Amino acid sequence: MVDVAMTGPRGPKPKKAFSSRNIMLYGILILISVYYLLPLYVMIVTSLKGMPEIRLGNVFSPPLEITTAAWTKAWSQACTGINCDGLSRGFWNSVQILVPSLILSISVASVNGYALSHWKFKGSETFFTILIIGAFIPYQTMLYPIVILLREIGLMGDLGGLVLVHTVFGMPILTLLFRNYFTSIPEELFKAARVDGAGFWGIYFRIMLPMALPIFVVAMILQVTGIWNDFLFGVIYTKPDTYPMTVQLNNIVNSVQGVKEYNVNMAATLLTGLVPLVIYFASGKLFVRGIAAGAVKG
Amino acid sequence: MSNHSVEIRNLDLSFGAVNVLKDLNLDIHEGEFLVLLGSSGCGKSTLLNCIAGLLDVTDGQIFIKGKNVTWAEPSERGIGMVFQSYALYPQMTVEGNLSFGLKNARLPKDEIAKRVARAAEILQIEPLLKRKPGALSGGQRQRVAIGRALVRDVDVFLFDEPLSNLDAKLRADLRVELKRLHDQLKNTMIYVTHDQVEAMTLADRIAIMKGGQVMQLDSPANIYNKPRNKYVAGFIGSPAMNFIEGELAGGVFKAEGFEASLAEYDWATSAPADGPVTLGLRPEHILTEDQVDSGTLRTQVLADLVEPMGADTLVWSNLAGHPFRFRMDGQAVVKAGDMVPVGIDMSRASVFDVASELRL
Amino acid sequence: MKLTTKLMAATALVAAPAVQAAELEVTHWWTSGGEAAAVAELAEAWEAAGNTWIDGAIAGSGGTARPIIISRIIGGDPMAATQLNHGRQAEELIEAGLLTDLTEVAEANNWAEIINPPSLLEACTFEGRVYCAPLNIHSAQWLWLSRDAYETAGVDVPNDWNEFVAAAPALEEAGIVPLAMGQQGWQQNIAFGDITVAIAGVDNMLAVLRDKDADVAAGPEYTAVFEAVATARELARDSNVQDWNLATNMVITGQAGGQLMGDWAQGEFQVAGQVAGEDYECLPGLGLNQVLDTGGDAFYFPVIDDEETRAAQLEMAEMLVSPEVQVAFNLAKGSLPVRGDVDLSAANDCMQKGLAILASGDGILPSGDMALSQDSTIQVEDLMAEFWSSDMSAADAQERYVDIISSAD
């Protein structure tokens, strides 16, 4: 009896640093990472090559001679029609479109979500359902009604019109996120505030908003991505002076003069995607946390 | 004007086709500690929310201090409320939590400071005032939550299972504190719980609820000793009351191999007609060991299972074909398989009509 | 208020010939090298008069630009001037009163006399009023050939489509793609149209496009056309570019023998510094049938409720048809001027060939755009896109073409 106890396993279980399970796990992850990183790699590498090198080599080979000429050209020299000032013009235009659209769309959607979670009224769920179905409508099919609508309220061709359009089309998903998030805030908190005499706006500003940072981050990221990447509305509701960056990108990529300058195209593409990319890289952790709060609790 | 603090008249509440409260009437005296007790889903929290104005009633009226508040906003009703999950505003300090309602009511600053200081003193949370709720323990949080009701300087306090999220020891401590608080403040308190110990210890009166109706509204002693119906009888008391089905025939209860005279029983009405009845016997009212002889009836039962609990020992057995539990002294020597002599004092029993389940 | 407006309007009209600096936004989709150079000529001429040209180029062909142009026009916030292919496209906009009436400019400048062929002005005219300023003549019936490619392959440069087909194997042997073709429906449709003119002839083509005669479309002449297109498909097997100018670039660099494309391709040759007759050759009507259509670009001027702008719009319309601008613009773009009275001695061989056909008066076709509705054109383009990218048989393609024609409006 005693002997058995002495010879059997004892103490902490030995751990293998490189168990076959771990190797497989990391192997799979690294392999998948390659798939995800490949396009970014190709874009960066291509943008740093000169045109002759691109014609000769393959897309994956690293540049033999690194040149930033394509970046300079994309930013400040590429031509569309008779304008040769690249993307630079579009950058500030995009910022000017982004900021008010972001503020308005998130404000409206957060109030919607708040009303839908704690202040339900007769019909509120019906409107919400319509909104959600609206999320499935391709924007392009709504182009004409929207044009007519904006014409009727006199906002066609105005920055205000564009902001409105972004607010309207951002509303379904954002409202869903905010609604889910605010629903997950304990109802007792809301009740306590009502007993304390706070009203609709009092509870929103004093209780709910300070608690909603994670979901605001998610909403912000989604909207920055959506608005920054938008081409369709940007091109229709602005004028050449105020074209956003994506319109300039389209113009650069689709204006083929002689040969396709892949390096300039890739540089322009990367420059255009930089703002959302930076925001993603900077706020990745918050994003996941916010998603956890807003999307999961259906 | 009556001296009723809270009155509820013919209250109905339904969500769609589901009636949660049905024609409910309740009068709560000034300064009374009333406990709403019942199992989950009985409508006790719903009722409390209606009193608070957090739920819109379907029909009926609610008066607080003689004023019809049926459609008044929660903050206008003169109530303070404490929630099970504390519901402290996480981004505000304790002080902020306490003063939030007062700021909303636009009270002068010095008045707010005075009231916060007083509440903090009463609850002994002065050192915590600058902290945020996240940095507090469960017990501290609940004190703050109580404090938040306290500063409102209201007549009626509403408690929605305030101790349920605390561990057993803290719960017992805070229970005592609540009782002291009530003695000190003498406010009307309405307290929702599913814990009968809390109900029995705290309440001036208990309202036992089931299916959206009040089954019995009475002092703890009466609820325990004279439950108005079988549901209340079974709900109050742990372990639960033993029920034995039988016949009432000429003042004698008869069941399979078991007969007992009810001569000493305190009938709720004058001598009822003969018919099927249920006899209720509380496990702790069964006489054992040297007290067996003082019972109106003596018999022997077979112990199936013995649960020693220290102070006393619970014995599971069988009487007249029904499960039968009784309590013995903790020092009693008894084990499964023993025949145990027991005595029954019929004056402490309860008899219920089988059909209506009402106490006879 | 009203009085002031009227007064201002009156002043504006009086001042019209010497308008103060006007700022006009001009939308177009000319973004390839040759096109951009041509637009620059327009902008320069406009700004030389002390005005400002706000360039609203939208890259990606008419498909991208058109929704933008139309949305802005019906949204009541239009650009001051915009490119549109003339023809039936603009009719509805005119009917809805959204386009500026240019009749006074047309009359003052005697467009009815000077614009040649007259069909161009007709296309701009709706119920007797003129609504657009024709800018150039484009014809699609050209085969562009690379001298370089044929020299490499060691064969003579072909003189017509049949020789072109016959020379193809030699090119293939030399590793040269015989026919460069951009994989887009509209380009493949141009190739189809070119081959139709060359093989089925003008009369048959008109019977189908203008009279929607499905019997002709089902007839033996068209069978021959579809078989020829199937042959062309084989010749273009190894051409996997998308954009038309990339296909042109294959001809410029000698990677391909030839390309079926409109005369705007010439702008690309010019930008690349190539000389007609030396570096490249051109065969109007594919060398078989000396005909050209007279499609082309025109500028429309959406109604803007501002007299000054209107005056500036009229000024721009006048400018576009002026001899100087016609010469400068069309030399850059490689297209033909809309008036016969300008000196185009600077034009190269190919343009001269086109001018000659135009001057002769016969062999002028209505543009496909003008004859078929845009809707039917898209259906034909879809058919072509599918045909060129698959192994669909010539007979099947013809059958489906007959279907489209018989339901066309």
Added chain:
Amino acid sequence: MSDHVSDPSAPAKRPVQLFRNLSAKIASIPMILTALVVFVGGTAWTVVHSFTSSRMLPKLEFVGFDQYERLWSTRRWMISIENLAIYGVCSLILTLLIGFTLAALLDRKIRFENTFRTIFLYPFALSFVVTGLAWQWILNPDFGLQSVVRDWGWESFAFDPLNNSEIVIFGILIAGIWQGSGLIMCIMLAGLRGIDEDIWKAARVDGIGTVKTYVRVIIPMMRPVFITALVLIASGIIKLYDLVVAQTNGGPGISSEVPAKYVIEYMFRAQNLGQGFAASTMMLVSVIVILIPWAYLEFGGRKRG
């Protein structure tokens, strides 16, 4: 007690229902207007005009079901539908599968979780246009993947989906999944983090394998997460347009056309608004047929209690 009924301080009558929670209703006006005017109004406008012969401009000249008859006899529409069906089913399954698998891998308490997560998520920051261009470039047979593999010595290697009409839709699928699966992973990861640790302990004690635990226990528990993911993926699938335009523009031929592209081409390029509206109405009808039961289950059937 009866004196209370005549209590002067009691409200005389029930407050008007409309004015209950008035602030909430006022605050919801933007949402109500969006829902009614833009979504319902715009949709109704589109549906009405789908029964007209509108060409370049919307006109109310009704032609009955002509546009629909033509739509369903158009080859391009049928190809579009077929493509969307293939893309939709594959994208739905693969995105869920990949999203969940990645999330499960990241949930195994690995090192560098943040790095991996960022790698999987960043494509979502890029527009479909960028995605389409990048993948068009990688799948280019002359410079891209195919040529690289051939350079490595596998001469017969052929992977040229964008120029092969049989498999072009899968070329688009590769890019679509690349762009969209990161977000789904994120949602799944959040869902997994929300699962009680005790479930894992219980499964371990019961000797249930990891994979089996996921399939039999965890996934059923994550129903709401899957529904959210499903809605996001599905709404993206129906709107599929930019990616196709950027990557293949519907080619080769018309083999990678999709319904949204059909709608836009007919509205703007063919200038046949009626036809475009008919096609978008069909899309809408299918959305509603799929969505209404779901929306009812999710939002309509749930009551406060």
